[in-house]
Amino acid sequence: MAEAHNPLAQFEIKTLIPIHIGGVDASFTNSAAFMVASVVCVSALMILSVRSRALVPGRWQLLAELAYSFIAKMLTDTVGKEGRPYFPLVFSIFMFVLFGNMLGMLPYTFTYTSHLAVTFAMAAFVFVLVTVVAIAKHGMKFFSFFLPHGVPIAMAPLLIPIEIISYLSRPVSLSVRLFANMMAGHTLLKVLGGFVLPLGIFGVVPVLGLVAVSGLELLIAFLQAYIFTILTCIYINDAVHLH
Amino acid sequence: MPQFNIATFPPQIIWLAITFVVLYILMARVALPRIGNVLSERQEKIDDNLEAAEQLRTQAKADADAYSSELAKAREAARLAIAEATLEVSADAAQKQEALGQRLTAQIKSAEAEIDKAKANARTSIRDAAIGVAQAATQRLIGTAPAEPTTAAAVDRALQARS
Numbered sequence: 001m002a003e004a005h006n007p008l009a010q011f012e013i014k015t016l017i018p019i020h021i022g023g024v025d026a027s028f029t030n031s032a033a034f035m036v037a038s039v040v041c042v043s044a045l046m047i048l049s050v051r052s053r054a055l056v057p058g059r060w061q062l063l064a065e066l067a068y069s070f071i072a073k074m075l076t077d078t079v080g081k082e083g084r085p086y087f088p089l090v091f092s093i094f095m096f097v098l099f100g101n102m103l104g105m106l107p108y109t110f111t112y113t114s115h116l117a118v119t120f121a122m123a124a125f126v127f128v129l130v131t132v133v134a135i136a137k138h139g140m141k142f143f144s145f146f147l148p149h150g151v152p153i154a155m156a157p158l159l160i161p162i163e164i165i166s167y168l169s170r171p172v173s174l175s176v177r178l179f180a181n182m183m184a185g186h187t188l189l190k191v192l193g194g195f196v197l198p199l200g201i202f203g204v205v206p207v208l209g210l211v212a213v214s215g216l217e218l219l220i221a222f223l224q225a226y227i228f229t230i231l232t233c234i235y236i237n238d239a240v241h242l243h
Numbered sequence: 244m245p246q247f248n249i250a251t252f253p254p255q256i257i258w259l260a261i262t263f264v265v266l267y268i269l270m271a272r273v274a275l276p277r278i279g280n281v282l283s284e285r286q287e288k289i290d291d292n293l294e295a296a297e298q299l300r301t302q303a304k305a306d307a308d309a310y311s312s313e314l315a316k317a318r319e320a321a322r323l324a325i326a327e328a329t330l331e332v333s334a335d336a337a338q339k340q341e342a343l344g345q346r347l348t349a350q351i352k353s354a355e356a357e358i359d360k361a362k363a364n365a366r367t368s369i370r371d372a373a374i375g376v377a378q379a380a381t382q383r384l385i386g387t388a389p390a391e392p393t394t395a396a397a398v399d400r401a402l403q404a405r406s
Binding site: 042053065183 | 247250252254255259260263266267274275279280282285288
């Protein structure tokens with residue numbers, strides 16, 4: 001019982017199929033199961049709905065087209081035409097995070113985006129990719145990124161370390177923001193839910209709270225996916241155009 | 244907190260990599276090009292239709308212009324025809340009126356001449372009658388009839404005084 005009331009129990013990683021490759025634990029866990037579920041759902045939405053290639057879209061096709069246009073517009077607004085090659089990546093990141101967050105809103109599910117390991121791996125991947133692209137595109141000029149234009153040279157010793165720290169903290173802020181939001185929301189829901197039965201008739205009050213917070217959580221689930229994606233776009237823009 | 248259990252990191256990251264690569268390939272190779280095609284085909288279709296509509300609109304405007312210019316031409320022709328007809332009719336009427344007037348004048352003149360003739364005739368017969376009456380009356384009164392010329396002169400004088 002104590003286990004069931006622990007608001008953090010929902011974040012427990014449970015091994016479903018133990019797999020070990022060369023001493024590395026690659027077990028198929030509940031987290032992996034929901035990642036697979038996300039990929040299946042996104043692929044179903046994006047591939048099956050457009051199968052008929054209707055000129056006038058149906059509901060599902062419209063949804064897929066809206067997702068496509070939403071991310072395409074976000075990318076062209078922040079990066080411009082040069083952002084085109086990164087569109088599949090940005091789109092995949094958005095859908096992967098969004099479906100991770102949204103599937104997590106269903107009762108008894110697991111939210112893989114509430115794990116720092118996952119969000120940090122994604123953020124680190126974005127960070128490394130963006131840095132590699134920037135160096136490949138601009139060579140040594142990339143390091144001028146750390147000294148903004150129009151800054152007096154006397155300020156350089158102060159500004160350059162600040163800029164470097166701010167650059168290096170990107171993956172941290174990107175991953176912690178998503179992980180903390182998802183974890184806090186789900187913990188809050190669980191805590192509120194824990195109050196319902198012990199309060200008896202007055203359990204109605206936390207139920208109303210649950211309804212409100214669930215609505216808020218749905219908003220946050222979308223918003224955090226959006227923020228993660230638009231920050232990725234902004235980093236790509238910095239890499240492609242520098243300042 | 245389960246999030247900081249390092250032992251769970253490798254399986255999560257490994258499966259993240261696997262699933263994300265699968266998703267990326269599916270999106271990049273299948274889903275996104277397909278949706279992109281559908282969207283661009285629709286955009287082309289819309290553009291085509293808009294262009295066709297624009298053409299039809301221009302055509303319709305040209306037709307409407309042609310129609311109104313034709314209408315204006317027809318109206319002008321009709322106006323000219325009416326003016327001509329009016330002119331013709333009034334000329335005809337004037338001619339007829341003049342002919343009528345002339346005929347009437349001629350009739351009036353001949354009637355006047357007739358009247359004059361009748362007047363003269365009447366005068367002559369009155370004179371003859373007066374002469375006859377004067378001679379007969381004088382015969383009765385004094386037993387002798389005055390000579391013809393004398394009576395005639397007297398009657399003429401009397402008539403002269405009357406008229």
